[in-house]
Amino acid sequence: MQRGRTRELPEIIITSFTDAEDYRKQYAAATARRYRASHPRKRKPEPTEVEKAAKLEKRRQYTREYDRKLRENAETRKELNRKRVERAKADPHYLDKRRVIVQKYRRKRRLVVLAHYGADGTPVCRHCGFDDPRALVIDHINDDGAVHRKTAKGLIYFWLIKQNFPEGFQTLCANCNTIKEYERTHEKLIARALCGLTRG
Numbered sequence: 001m002q003r004g005r006t007r008e009l010p011e012i013i014i015t016s017f018t019d020a021e022d023y024r025k026q027y028a029a030a031t032a033r034r035y036r037a038s039h040p041r042k043r044k045p046e047p048t049e050v051e052k053a054a055k056l057e058k059r060r061q062y063t064r065e066y067d068r069k070l071r072e073n074a075e076t077r078k079e080l081n082r083k084r085v086e087r088a089k090a091d092p093h094y095l096d097k098r099r100v101i102v103q104k105y106r107r108k109r110r111l112v113v114l115a116h117y118g119a120d121g122t123p124v125c126r127h128c129g130f131d132d133p134r135a136l137v138i139d140h141i142n143d144d145g146a147v148h149r150k151t152a153k154g155l156i157y158f159w160l161i162k163q164n165f166p167e168g169f170q171t172l173c174a175n176c177n178t179i180k181e182y183e184r185t186h187e188k189l190i191a192r193a194l195c196g197l198t199r200g
């Protein structure tokens, strides 16, 4: 289809214009109009039945391949999920129950750790003797930054058990822990200020 190129195109004649700039603009617009007129938009032809079927088959094949891979690599996970879903269906409160069980173990684990780092094997604050485990935390005695990063919040109890209760930690209540942190920050500032003085 080279009609557009071979056909004699109408000449563009601009008769009324104000200045060179206006003439240039009008000429460009006329050229564009002429081009559009000589190049009608070609619509994509409707796919034939054969083409449609081929496309569908290609998609089906892709889906089959995808499913096969999923089955191959995730057999165990799938099986576990299936069991879990079945249980949840049989018991509408299954997920809630499961959460309770998980929380129970988590709290037990936390209590074991707090007791180990407390006093006389009981979960109490080493500074003031406060004994409500809900407000007790594990404190890094020398505040080791590297250990701190490793023992991100929530994982610390798990981590300490796994490391077989290493040295350098103690049980504190939230108040004592906050106060300790407050003083540590203050001391750090004083130390820095003094350092600046001796250098100055």
Ligand SMILES: [Zn+2]
Binding pocket: 125, 126, 127, 128, 129, 130, 172, 173, 174, 175, 176, 177
């Ligand atoms: Zn305390």
